[in-house]
Amino acid sequence: MRKRVAVTGLGCVTPFGIGRRALFESLVAGRSAVSLISSFDTSDFKTKIAAEIKDFDPDPYFPKSETRRMDRFTQFAAVAAKDALFDAKIDLNHLDKSRAGIILGSGFGGISTTLEQHKNLLERGARRVSPMCVPMMIPNMAAGNLAILFGLRGPNETICTACASSSHAIAAAFRMISSGKADLMFCGGSEAPVNPLVLAAFSSMNALSKRNGEPEKASRPFDKERDGFVLGEGSGIVILESFEHALSRNARIYAEIAGAGSSADAYHITSPDPDAKGAESAMRAALLDAGTDASEVDLVVAHGTGTLANDPIETKAIKAVFGEKAYKTPVISIKSMIGHTLGAAAALEAVAAVSTIAEGVIPPTINLETPDSECDLDYVPKLARKAEIECVMTDSFGFGGQNSVLIFKSVNS
């Protein structure tokens, strides 16, 4: 029999600071984290904005001797994981570490390290490439380092499905516990993509907003004037436990993760299927897995990137699954405020989704000013809304047509 799985800890690193409270309060207040990029010169770039984490400092969390051997994306994950550990009040000395593991997602891994060392190679020669290049750039190192930091010897994996990575990671951790293979899992994802190559590469695809004159208005999911997504960075970590394990240590249970669905578009390398069949089948699979249906869903935390293609197609998928109820179900995009954090996005959306259940308030989709006839659902424009939330669906769709949907439920329901 399948075990029930509780969400007992939430940690994050975002432009709003460290911790769930800093994130969720800012989301509810409708703040934008988008500004002009300060970490490098963007003179030659069409897009000059991102939701950067400025003045990130891992020092209060880990000694320099640990963090100096980590890429920025691993540092984000390490700090978010420690934040989640405190949040869940886990005592590592009283944990069966062989039954506790980590599954994280990342799209790019340690790409700053890759770029830095490639520059070294070209400018200074093969003998000047750091021996730390490989252990800092490979995408599995966030999960590897967390295991070392916390001594967790249970399942340890990394999932790379672009912008759906951390949703698939949470789903994999959920199955690890529901099938009895682990008692407790850290899961989620991390991304640090704000660098010249990634900015230029997404720019060449015309995927990014060029609203450089009004950075805080650039990320506008579901708005008719949207012109692409805004790059973001950060990490979200969710701690999942079997109900028995959580209850045995008197843990606070935020919510339950009830189901996960996965699918592929099998359509195009970057464009979503215009018929929305892949997104629709991931949503249906997640609802079925959760033993529920769309009639019970009180909120959709959308993928909602603000690209021309995503928003109407995601809307179409929601309508296909929800029928008439689609028009009565709030659908939000927190990317309107923190940009698109790629491999960390779904984890931060999970943090937001669980927070709506815990706090009874739905953050808005900001910058939704001009309605688009193809995006005609209730996106909670501009202002947060109080509501009792028992069941939330979160959508994530990655390049390659890789889709993942999660269902979180209140433990009262």
Next chain:
Amino acid sequence: MYFEKIADIVRHHLALDENIEITPASSLKGMKIDSLDVVEIIMKIEDAFEIEIPDEKLKEFQNLGDIADYIKLVKES
């Protein structure tokens, strides 16, 4: 002066506290660091003194004093 510069590089690279003493008799192996750190420290020393230390020479060094002596020899001969 060679040794002091090497000690600074090691201290900075390993983010060591000021109260941890580094002497010519200190060895990189004795500092409980792994082979990756050893390579990085040697690269930084090579950069700082603008020299290249041959791999076979590296095996002969017992401690930081040996590295300082070798650099003195190369730079002053």
